Amino acid sequence: MTPWCTLWGLMATISIITSSTCVYAKMNVIDECWRKNPNWRSHRHELAKCSVGYTGNMMNNIGRGVTNYKVNDPSDDAMNPKPGTLRFAMTHVKGKVWITFKRDMNITLQKPLLVSSCTTIDGRGVNVHISGGACLMLQRVNNVIIHSLRIHDCKAQPAGPVLGPDAKIVHLGPVDGDAIRMLSSSKIWIDHNTLYDCPDGLIDVTRGSTDITISNNWFRFQNKVMLLGHDDGFQRDKDMKVTVAFNHFGPHCQQRMPRVRFGYAHVVNNLYLGWGLYAIGGSMDPTIKSQSNLFIAPEDGNKEVTWRQHNENGMSYNFLSVADVFENGASFSQSRSDDGLAVKPNYTKEQIFPVECATKVRDLTKSAGALKCPKASRCSIKS
Numbered sequence: 001m002t003p004w005c006t007l008w009g010l011m012a013t014i015s016i017i018t019s020s021t022c023v024y025a026k027m028n029v030i031d032e033c034w035r036k037n038p039n040w041r042s043h044r045h046e047l048a049k050c051s052v053g054y055t056g057n058m059m060n061n062i063g064r065g066v067t068n069y070k071v072n073d074p075s076d077d078a079m080n081p082k083p084g085t086l087r088f089a090m091t092h093v094k095g096k097v098w099i100t101f102k103r104d105m106n107i108t109l110q111k112p113l114l115v116s117s118c119t120t121i122d123g124r125g126v127n128v129h130i131s132g133g134a135c136l137m138l139q140r141v142n143n144v145i146i147h148s149l150r151i152h153d154c155k156a157q158p159a160g161p162v163l164g165p166d167a168k169i170v171h172l173g174p175v176d177g178d179a180i181r182m183l184s185s186s187k188i189w190i191d192h193n194t195l196y197d198c199p200d201g202l203i204d205v206t207r208g209s210t211d212i213t214i215s216n217n218w219f220r221f222q223n224k225v226m227l228l229g230h231d232d233g234f235q236r237d238k239d240m241k242v243t244v245a246f247n248h249f250g251p252h253c254q255q256r257m258p259r260v261r262f263g264y265a266h267v268v269n270n271l272y273l274g275w276g277l278y279a280i281g282g283s284m285d286p287t288i289k290s291q292s293n294l295f296i297a298p299e300d301g302n303k304e305v306t307w308r309q310h311n312e313n314g315m316s317y318n319f320l321s322v323a324d325v326f327e328n329g330a331s332f333s334q335s336r337s338d339d340g341l342a343v344k345p346n347y348t349k350e351q352i353f354p355v356e357c358a359t360k361v362r363d364l365t366k367s368a369g370a371l372k373c374p375k376a377s378r379c380s381i382k383s
C-alpha cells in the first residue's frame with residue numbers, strides 16, 4: 001500500500017487528482033466489518049471478528065460457553081455488587097461474558113472497576129457514561145473488548161480493597177484517575193469510545209502490557225492523552241506492541257497521542273486536530289511508525305508533531321513518518337530510519353489490514369467515538 005499512498009499523497013498536493021480517486025472513503029476496515037449490517041443488534045458477537053492490528057481478532061471472546069449479561073442497574077457497590085450491575089458481571093460471572101446495557105445509563109463507580117479476562121463490554125445502541133468516580137482497570141488480564149462507552153471526568157482514588165474477578169478481594173494502591181488503565185495485560189481491543197477530561201491520562205498501557213489495538217476512539221479535552229510504557233526503568237516494555245488506528249484526537253488535546261517508552265507503536269490513519277506540546281513522542285528508545293495520518297497543526301504555537309527525550313547515549317528514539325499528510329505548517333522530525341526496515345510492524349495474517357491514504361482520514365475517522373445507533377438502523381454519527 002505504501003507506494004500508492006505516497007503517490008496519491010504527492011498527487012493530491014499538486015491537485016492533479018479529482019475527488020473521485022482517493023477522497024471518497026468508505027468506512028474503515030473495522031467498521032465495514034459490522035456497521036454495514038442493519039441487523040447488527042441480532043449479531044453482536046460478530047464484532048469479535050472485526051478487530052485488526054496487534055490485538056488480532058477476538059475469537060476467544062465468543063463461541064462456546066459465552067454468557068450474555070445485561071446491565072439493568074447503574075448503581076455500584078465495590079465490595080457487594082448487586083446482580084444486574086456492571087461490577088457484578090466482572091466479579092461473579094465466570095468464563096466468557098458479553099455485556100450489554102438495557103437502556104441509557106450513567107454509572108459512577110465507587111472504586112476502580114477491575115475488568116476480568118474474556119470480557120466484552122458492548123455499549124452499542126445505548127448511551128452509557130462512566131463518569132464522576134473511579135474508572136476502568138485491567139490488571140493481569142487478556143481477551144478484553146471495550147466498545148462504545150463514554151468515559152470521562154474520572155477521579156483519582158485512594159488505596160483500598162475492591163472485589164475483583166472471581167469475587168476475590170484485591171487491595172489496590174492509590175490510582176491517578178485514568179479512564180482506562182492496563183497493567184500486565186494483553187490482547188485488549190479498545191474501539192469506538194469517547195474519552196475526555198480525566199485528571200491523569202485517558203489510556204495507560206503499562207507494566208509489560210502488549211498486543212493492543214486502540215481504534216476509532218475520540219479523545220478530546222485532555223492534557224495527557226495516551227501513555228504506552230510504564231516508566232523509564234521498566235525494561236520489559238520493550239516487547240510492547242500497540243496499534244493506534246482511525247482515532248480522532250482533539251480538539252484540545254495537549255500531548256501524548258501517544259507517548260511511547262521502550263516498545264513499538266504503529267500509529268496509522270488517525271486525525272490530529274492540533275496539539276499543545278506535541279502529538280507523538282517518547283523516551284527510552286521507542287520505535288514509532290507513523291503512517292498515513294493527517295496532522296493539522298494548531299494555529300499558534302508548536303507546529304512540530306514529535307517530541308523526544310534524549311538520554312545520555314544520545315539517540316534514543318526511532319520515529320518514521322510514511323505517507324503522512326501535514327496541514328497548517330505541521331512538521332515531523334524523523335530519526336535514524338533510512339530504509340524503514342526496523343520499523344516494520346511485521347503483522348501476522350490475522351493482524352494485518354489495508355492502510356488507507358491520509359487524504360481519506362477525515363472520512364475514515366468521521367464516526368470515531370461512541371456511536372449513535374437509532375433503533376433499527378445503522379450506527380451513524382458520533383455523539
Ligand SMILES: *[C@@H]1O[C@H](CO)[C@@H](O)[C@H](O)[C@H]1NC(C)=O
Nearest residue numbers: 103104105106107127129131
Ligand atoms: C446522564 O447525565 C447527563 C448529564 O451529565 C444527562 O444529560 C443525562 O440525561 C443522564 N442520562 C441518564 C440516563 O441518566
Ligand SMILES: *[C@@H]1O[C@H](CO)[C@@H](O)[C@H](O)[C@H]1NC(C)=O
Nearest residue numbers: 241264341342343344345346
Ligand atoms: C520486524 O522485523 C524486523 C526484521 O527482523 C525487525 O528488525 C523489527 O524490529 C521487527 N519489528 C517489530 C515491531 O518487532
